[in-house]
Amino acid sequence: MIYWQLFLAFFIPNIIGYGGGPAIIPLIENEVVGRYGWMSAEHFAQTLALGNALPSPIATKMAGYIGFDVAGTPGALIAVFATVAPSLILMLVALGVLYRFRDSIKVKSMSQWVRPVIMVLMGALVWSFFREGMQGPGLWQTLGIGTVAAALLMGTRLHPAFVVCLGLGYGALFLGR
């Protein structure tokens, strides 16, 4: 039962998640935190942070870790399979057909029309991380860390993994009351 739920929790976001790995994150949060309650929003944020600090695709790393956390190694295998296999099989099978229609306005508008929805879901994730920060480090710490992180990420184009490490270091030194 848990394996079937795991499969569904990763199959649904990935089959409707147009726009590559990052577009899938809010959909996965919706299933894993919202629907099934397998982890808290805070634990999800930490998983996402570590995922962003490590190389390789984000969607499979999230699936692998969450699957493992929920149901051990078989859980990890099922979640990763549900993430990768359906769209890959679709791609291998439909390569010829899609190739012919890839300039079609209909096929193009499929990924374009979904963008505002993904944007809204990502905005909601921002809000939940903000509330998470309010409960933990508090408003001023959250805004301070956020502003510095934004300046480093957008101003100096420092590598995100490095910014994540700075956040971890600051927390270890000043937030571990």
Add this chain to the structure above:
Amino acid sequence: MLHTQGRLCLAFLRIGLLGFGGGPSMIPLVHAEVVKRYQWMSDDEFSDVLAIGNTLPGPIATKMAGTIGHRVGGLIGALNATLAVMVPCIIAMIALLGLYMAHRDERWIAGMGQGVVPVVMVMMIQLTWDFWQKARQSLGWWLAALMGLVAAGLIFGLGVHPGIVIAVLLMAALLRPEPRRHQKDQTE
């Protein structure tokens, strides 16, 4: 045969280990290995695979690994490349987070967990902004904002599952009447 599979594995191992920042940031790395280093396909073929990959759902990096692996080394090649691109980092992730969860009651480790949340928040703001820019460029300011507002109302106001909203939009895009020609110029 084994030689080809070994090369496939090495190429996608490199791509996976160097590809910081999620799927889309790995595309140039895939290009460097597949087109430049091993010459498994031409520039044109590569951009076709990328274009088709972008029109399908699911993560882009594993779709590209699977498709290119399939072309170079058949079904085994597809499996080989897909596993090489993702397995090492999944194992690292499970190990690191396991370590973190086991010691999260220690104060400084709990502090680390709290310190990183605002950083993730900023990264999500960046992604949200990216999607807004893309939506605005392809749909126009008004339509993108309107669709976003309606989607927000449905999902957070009425509690509709986001999957249903997205599925309905995908069906509508597929079933729409073929638009007039002048709209073609507005799409990228």
